[in-house]
Amino acid sequence: MKRPDFDSIKTYEEFKKYDWHRVDLQEICKDHGLLFLGTEKKLNKVIEAYFNGVKIPPRRNWYTNKVLCCWVNENGAMMDINAGILLFNLILCAIGFINYVRGADEGHYTLPIVFGITGLIVAALFIAIDKDIDVIRSHGPICGDKKFTREYVDEQANSEETERLRYADILLAPDIIIGVTAGVAAVAYEDISSLHVKKIWHTKRDGPRGSYRYIEYYTYKIIVTTNKGKKIAISESMQDGDYAAKAIHEHCLKYNPEVKLLDMKYSCLTQEDKEKPIVEGQGVKHSVDLAIQEQYLTSISVDGGLKKRFVRYHRRFAFILILESLPVSAIASAILFFAARIIRNIMGAVFLLPAALFPFYAIYNLFSTLKSISKDDIEFYSGEIADKTKQGYIIKGVSYYKFGFIKTMRPEGEPNIGDRVILARLKDGYSLIADNR
Structure with missing residues (x-):
């Protein structure tokens, strides 16, 4: 049975007549500003409540714009657990240091400190992988020389004049450029002095846990530098950002003719790219x-x-x-x-x-x-x-x-x-x- 457009459906009983997959339910919830993370059963409950006049918003209902709202909710999913792990290990370290200062036996401070520091390292890794810090900073959001409220950034993102780049969800709004994938960042065009791409080298395990095989991969950050020298990453992606940076530069020149596009920069251990006669894969x-x-x-x-x-x-x-x-x-x-x-x-x-x-x-x-x-x-x-x-x-x-x-x-x-x-x-x-x- 062919499904009608969701907005043309009037009741939940009519909605249930059609076959909806979890991906479809998520898109419906995203389009209507509803909670979109969860099981298929949970999403059906959210949509049922919507038909009954109750709107269940996303957990972090900071933005109404779909791109911004999705990013701050899809990342930082384990933030509460990571915060709990961090707090627990901080307490362990504190107990260890207090026992050390009090002159307690070695066993009373060595184990808490060792386990606490190890736990802090693990918590830091989890926080980095989950992008918890970027999500927290996005509540602001991250700004250049000029500071903007969350409401203003949301309004700019929702403007009919806003152009969305396919690369890494960069929004070219009427007055500001909005980056998403490295945290919600907003920079006024007149504040931008230059922009460049930074290529960063990474490795990851290739195979199951315990495997000694590692493969190399790269991520690309598009970084803008403001007139006051502040550097802000507006995107981070595994796709080469050079082409996107040029598109952004051309757009910025309409508002600020002084913006410069600098050559790609490379992190430590990243070799400079050269023209290859054969590109394969x-x-x-x-x-x-x-x-x-x-x-x-x-x-x-x-x-x-x-x-x-x-x-x-x-x-x-x-x-x-x-x-x-x-x-x-x-x-x-x-x-x-x-x-x-x-x-x-x-x-x-x-x-x-x-x-x-x-x-x-x-x-x-x-x-x-x-x-x-x-x-x-x-x-x-x-x-x-x-x-x-x-x-x-x-x-x-x-x-x-x-x-x-x-x-x-x-x-x-x-x-x-x-x-x-x-x-x-x-x-x-x-x-x-x-x-x-």
Whole structure:
């Protein structure tokens, strides 16, 4: 049975006639300013009360704007428990220090202090993961040189003129810019001196608890600096913020021509990005497929000679990878052998094991490449350059990835924004190419 629009339903009995999933119930509650967190049964109770004239608001009913309200309620969900853990361990530490000052036996102050400090560290981690501090600060909210009330920020967010960026829920309101994902922050356009993106390096465990495998990932913060030097993060996301920062900068220039867009900054252990000739992965493949559906990219046929040069590059690259892997593997194997036979402790060098096995991956990559070539798993698309950065070119419709030209297939001149380029795919790797013969 096709469900009608929720607002056209007059009674809860009529509402129950249709099949509503938990996600649907949450969206209904969000759209109508109701409590939207909980089980399906609980959300049905909230909606039943709504039909009976009783509106049950979200736990933190600080904002009426949907984006702001969702963020302050979806984060900090364990705040009360985390606060309890923090308070309990503070009390333990206090008891330990009091016993120490009173000259009590060692056992009466050592254990409370040790357990208390350990508990404080755990509580601090939970608070950071749950973004409790950001939620508490959002009650204010976080402001630049000019201070704004929560009501004013809410009014600006609800304005019909407000533009919402798809990236990290940034709201470009008439008089202020509102960030959400790093805590609700509001900065007046005339207060902004500059803005930049900061790339931050992280690691996380790959696999079940106890696994020693870790993978790297990055988050990107868009940070505005006010005229008085105050730095405020208006967003934090795992998506590259460079493109969003440029969109924000262009918007800010309408109100404040003095705003500067600075180069990306990097946290400790974060390497600077360079243009890569091949961008690969399921994420970029999904984005390209979506861009094709939205007609930002169109499938094209290319000259046979251009296709042969593209294939030749990938075949040559696969063979070179094998040659490069051999000395790397030899050095890593020698270190592992030395650790095992001389030092008799291989644990300190176990991280070199992937390098020792590198040739096996290179051989697999060669056969995989040759198989894709034989199956003609190659496609070419025509797209428009939306922007250019140090990390590569941004193609319209695929704004979260930066593509680079294959060195031997670069155009003679530097492409400009708006120019059409060829995006080529082999397997799940994408490159820009040009016929520069």
